[in-house]
Amino acid sequence: MQISEFPKLEKKTVTIKGWVTNKRTSKGLVFLIIRDGSGFTQCVIDEGIVKPDIFEAARNLHQESAVECTGVVVKDEKQIEGYEFQVTNMNVISIAENYPITNKPHGVEFLIDHRHLWLRSRRQWAIMRIRNQIIYSIHSFFQEQGFVQMDAPILTGNACEGTSTLFSCDFYDSKAYLTQSGQLYGEAMAMAMGKIYTFGPTFRAEKSKTRRHLSEFWMIEPEMAFYDNDMNMDLIESFIKRLINDVNEKCKNEFSMLNRDTAIFENIINKKFPRIPYNEAVKIIRGEIAVNGKTTIEILNQELIKTTGRISEINKEISEKEAELKAPGIKLGKQNFIQNKIDKLKNELKELEEEERNIPQWLESAKNFEYGNDLGGSDETVLTMLFDTPVMIYNWPNHIKAFYMKRDETNQELAKGVDVLAPEGYGEIVGGGQRETNIDLLIQKINEHELPMEAFEWYLDLRRYGSVPHSGFGLGLERMVAWICKLKHIRETIPFPRMYGLLTP
RNA sequence: GCCUCCUUAGCUCAGUCGGUUAGAGCAUCUAGCUGUUAACCAGGGGGCCCUAGGUUCGAGUCCUAGAGGGGGCGCCA
CATH class of the missing domain: 3.30.930.10 (Bira Bifunctional Protein; Domain 2)
Structure with missing residues (x-):
């Protein structure tokens, strides 16, 4: 059976085959997020339900290990697609150790080098x-x-x-x-x-x-x-x-x-999609014609103001969060959570700073666009901002x-x-x-x-x-x-x- | 081809004015926790700070060159 079929299988006992994408454990319980290609679902392995060796095997699974699970499809609004899977029996097909792509952000270079995973x-x-x-x-x-x-x-x-x-x-x-x-x-x-x-x-x-x-x-x-x-x-x-x-x-x-x-x-x-002759598009790009009451020049200036505004907002947010981190007696979990937020904000900041560098160039390119030239990448971007x-x-x-x-x-x-x-x-x-x-x-x-x-x-x-x-x-x-x-x-x-x-x- | 930013642990990142033995989280291993949703908790292992020169009593930090990568322009879908 496939995970995508769960809505038709409520309360039924079925067998699914898939890979572990995430695992959480606590005393007596193991939660596995399983993917089988058709979808994702949370499997619950309860020490009180399965045999001891199966519970132990579940505890030792790693991310991307392959398993076959038999159990009951249970409705639960909190879960992915509204269902979870109460496991009664499990068979380990293969153990994967040290899967490189963890449940954390990764950089572009790393991910593209591991595209196959x-x-x-x-x-x-x-x-x-x-x-x-x-x-x-x-x-x-x-x-x-x-x-x-x-x-x-x-x-x-x-x-x-x-x-x-x-x-x-x-x-x-x-x-x-x-x-x-x-x-x-x-x-x-x-x-x-x-x-x-x-x-x-x-x-x-x-x-x-x-x-x-x-x-x-x-x-x-x-x-x-x-x-x-x-x-x-x-x-x-x-x-x-x-x-x-x-x-x-x-x-x-x-x-x-x-x-x-x-x-x-x-x-x-x-x-209906607007159909614009080239000569009119040139005038729009140069900011000589407004579309829906706005010119490209105005839009770009607005974008630039928005970007610089957002940059200072983020800078403020980052220093606030960093101050929070230094507060005495902060719990490790909380600290972790804040650090993740900071990392995310810093990534956003990098992108915004790049935009801040690019927009003035785009503005120049749009203003000085000459009739007879082909549209550049930035001219296209600027033009489509209006629609x-x-x-x-x-x-x-x-x-x-x-x-x-x-x-x-x-x-x-x-x-x-x-x-x-x-x-x-x-x-x-x-x-x-x-x-x-x-x-x-x-x-x-x-x-x-x-x-x-x-x-x-x-x-x-x-x-x-x-x-x-x-x-x-x-x-x-x-x-x-x-x-x-x-x-x-x-x-x-x-x-x-x-x-x-x-x-x- | 040109412009610009970046490179510190397996991964994501800190590292102040150039100053003792290089830091955190995740992942991994060991131990605890009755339902978790990237947020519990104690500990262990894990480093060619991209490379080569230079400045300095002293370089992860400063300078020069190179390599690799991100983004933009040109070209196009």
Whole structure:
């Protein structure tokens, strides 16, 4: 039986198999928190109920030891999910000693080096289940609408957009690259199937060390024949709404484990996403246009004031707590408790101080933003601070977009691309647009980007034979997970992150 | 590639103006406690203070260089 089935098993005698995540003992009683992958529950081993050797065995268990327990499911409002497990018999499957991840805070470096074990912790358990739900919903959404899933090649002979740095490898004595996007292949397949989507790994070799970059990440790239960019944006919006709706319904328990406030999800499900042309977005970023009565400059200044205010609050709180620690006759338990609080406050302080350093830079960058430039990471963050739903930015200057982006018929300077920025400071989660159908313009662009024409001959064939308007987009799975779970760092969104300086485990 | 912060026990962190033998909690081991939710309680073991130079009577603490890590920018999903 699985722990997740407990609500159906009240007062029944069942057997569960799992791992000990925490143990507390007192005279005559052992409390074990057991996890079995489906959930967590507290097992009570009472000296008066079980045999003496079993009680002794329970007393000697360590964190992450594996056990098989037989007992009765008991309702108890105070417990996880409202149930606990009164053990009548127990069988030790294996003893684990000195498990490195203890029931205390750990640093990022330590945890990431123990990723293979970190995945067992509650927080990671919740994130991985939400990731799973998102993946399931992505497939459901597209399959229900008649999209055909396709697998694009991972090894490619050319750098598709010519901009990113790619990982290269040897392919029978010639050079190959790990794909940075399946899009061009998706376009070919869309001409065969009408509507397709790819869902696979992509690779970028940039030495980025930020909280939103990975070297290896998973991307979903739909491509639709006979779609213009407006239809594309409609699809993106209903797609994101569907994902949010599903996690909101099905992952309540996981979100509460993460302390993720899900109030914003209602907004996203019900409100229309703002669609803002690039030239207007520029004015918003520069603080020339207010949104809901506020400009970016005002918001940033407010943030800065809030941050410095919070910093002095925390400093005060820390010195108060430190004074408390020095009080005579303080109990060890209390002391411990206060010390934990202080540690937490100091961590928060570190983050706030970093923010305090960053905000003025962001402010400068926003004020001095020049028309024609691409949005930087901080510009995106600043822009999304003004909204409580994702925002779509469309009609970009064509010189900052990829060679295949369709030019706007009414303004040759613009390309019909769309980027979707997630709220709460998360920035770009989707990039897409309508594809160029004019073969002469494509050839011109390939030359301008100094890309090898022979590598794109097959792509040009798509325009030679039955060219139709078509559009598509790419969603970064990990960025989506990071935003939905409101995580500080993208490295927690994927089981084994690959990033600059991180290849094991 | 550039900017910035950090590195003390297995883990999280103290360590004052440069001054005797380097500290706490957690984890672990031993002992006690009838229901605990990271908060009981007594004790034991556990250190290349990141590395290499330098200043000094004296360096965990100051200086220089290097290594490793966090974050930001650029690039992007």
